[in-house]
Amino acid sequence: xxxxxxxxxxxxxxxxDKIKYQISEGSFKGYIFSFICNxxxxxxxxxxxxxxxxxxxxxxxxxxxxxxxxxMDNYPLDxxxxxxxxxxxxxxxxxxxxxxxxxxxxxxxxxxxxEFYVFNNKxxxxxxxxxxxxxxxxxxxxxxxxxxKVINNINNGIPTSKDQHPSMGxxxxxxxxxxxxxx
Numbered sequence: 539x540x541x542x543x544x545x546x547x548x549x550x551x552x553x554x555d556k557i558k559y560q561i562s563e564g565s566f567k568g569y570i571f572s573f574i575c576n577x578x579x580x581x582x583x584x585x586x587x588x589x590x591x592x593x594x595x596x597x598x599x600x601x602x603x604x605x606x607x608x609x610m611d612n613y614p615l616d617x618x619x620x621x622x623x624x625x626x627x628x629x630x631x632x633x634x635x636x637x638x639x640x641x642x643x644x645x646x647x648x649x650x651x652x653e654f655y656v657f658n659n660k661x662x663x664x665x666x667x668x669x670x671x672x673x674x675x676x677x678x679x680x681x682x683x684x685x686x687k688v689i690n691n692i693n694n695g696i697p698t699s700k701d702q703h704p705s706m707g708x709x710x711x712x713x714x715x716x717x718x719x720x721x
Contacts, residue, residue, distance in 0.1 A: 540647045540655065542700060544663040547645035551605065551635040554622050559603065559633055561642070562661060566601040568692045569657040570685075573643060573710070575608045576624050577615035578651045579674040580707030584682070588652070588669060589628040591682045595689050602632035607643035608651070608711040616711070643710055644718045653705040656688045656698075664688065667702040 546562040608616040656665040
């Protein structure tokens with residue numbers, strides 16, 4: 539996993555409307571990066587609550603990005619058209635970006651979907667891990683408690699514990715021959 543206290547990796551990505559974003563720019567309370575996709579059952583399990591939580595953070599002056607790094611050629615449910623459907627269906631108020639060459643996933647050392655990274659206002663990594671402990675079939679309600687706590691800590695000036703739970707979900711669908719050396 540990307541070590542805590544790392545700086546936001548600098549990268550330029552486009553959203554589904556071809557608008558470009560320099561992901562490390564700006565001055566915000568915090569920066570939230572969500573590696574997601576459209577077809578993963580773990581992402582589907584949290585999409586509604588995730589959208590609510592990330593939309594609220596976006597409105598509260600956090601820079602929020604969802605990033606799809608999956609191989610769209612071999613996983614057509616993750617293509618741009620399906621991303622646009624998710625944006626509308628789940629009312630994303632934040633950009634949903636396309637990491638076509640998977641370089642951003644590699645810079646973050648992302649492994650799976652969903653996976654969350656939170657940086658403070660100084661662009662220093664303070665959290666990387668799960669949304670909450672729910673998963674498809676475990677009957678634990680989706681609350682977003684792990685991510686919500688980090689956002690609340692930033693809002694209230696409270697340090698975030700380094701005792702964090704890694705994400706669990708589907709592995710990122712790497713382009714053939716592009717698998718990172720950290721897996």
